[in-house]
Amino acid sequence: MKGSKICERERIQLEKMNKFQLENHYKKVGFIAAIGSFAFMIAMKYFDNPVWLKPILEGVLLMGLLLISISKDKIEDEYIDSLRSQSYRLAFVFAILYALLQPLVNFVVSYALQQDNEYESFNYFQVLFFMLVVQLLFFWKLKKQH
Amino acid sequence: MKNTLKVQRAILDLTQEDLANKIGVSRQTINSIEKNRYIPSTVLALKLSAVFKLPVNTFFALEEND
Numbered sequence: 307m308k309g310s311k312i313c314e315r316e317r318i319q320l321e322k323m324n325k326f327q328l329e330n331h332y333k334k335v336g337f338i339a340a341i342g343s344f345a346f347m348i349a350m351k352y353f354d355n356p357v358w359l360k361p362i363l364e365g366v367l368l369m370g371l372l373l374i375s376i377s378k379d380k381i382e383d384e385y386i387d388s389l390r391s392q393s394y395r396l397a398f399v400f401a402i403l404y405a406l407l408q409p410l411v412n413f414v415v416s417y418a419l420q421q422d423n424e425y426e427s428f429n430y431f432q433v434l435f436f437m438l439v440v441q442l443l444f445f446w447k448l449k450k451q452h
Numbered sequence: 453m454k455n456t457l458k459v460q461r462a463i464l465d466l467t468q469e470d471l472a473n474k475i476g477v478s479r480q481t482i483n484s485i486e487k488n489r490y491i492p493s494t495v496l497a498l499k500l501s502a503v504f505k506l507p508v509n510t511f512f513a514l515e516e517n518d
Contacts, residue, residue, distance in 0.1 A: 379478075384495075385481035386478065
């Protein structure tokens with residue numbers, strides 16, 4: 307009896323988490339954060355900046371993309387929800403493929419170019435950025451196609 | 453699954469936008485259902501049934517490969 311109550315409570319909590327989405331106006335906040343931090347990152351290449359600024363900007367960019375990703379559309383119905391789920395599924399698979407293949411590509415390129423320095427590996431930012439961008443692009447593409 | 457949503461909508465002289473507003477979805481959703489690109493949930497099918505005042509299986513039907 308007690309066990310079934312715990313299971314039921316867990317199921318309700320999982321359902322709540324699964325349905326969690328931000329209101330549509332957070333999408334604008336996400337766009338501003340993502341575009342702003344991206345512009346800053348490009349500008350950083352031309353100016354001297356403290357070392358700590360880069361990870362902060364990367365974090366803001368990822369947060370911005372996440373806000374866009376989890377914000378509702380103007381009309382959020384079950385159809386949009388199914389397209390969103392499809393885009394998450396595709397992004398997940400592509401991100402894993404990216405994570406598996408990217409070090410190999412880096413190694414082949416560095417070997418082909420006969421670079422003496424060690425080939426660069428990728429960091430968490432690259433994978434998360436790739437995953438979020440792929441999700442958003444697939445979501446927009448799917449919406450456009452239908 | 454095939455459907456006659458477009459026909460039922462025409463009988464009631466409703467645009468996709470009108471029907472979408474009546475059942476609280478986007479016009480895109482109605483368009484996708486009509487073109488058989490999306491199979492709606494039971495809830496949505498019942499909402500459509502209420503608008504058309506017809507049983508669900510009069511405008512939705514299974515195909516051989518379903």
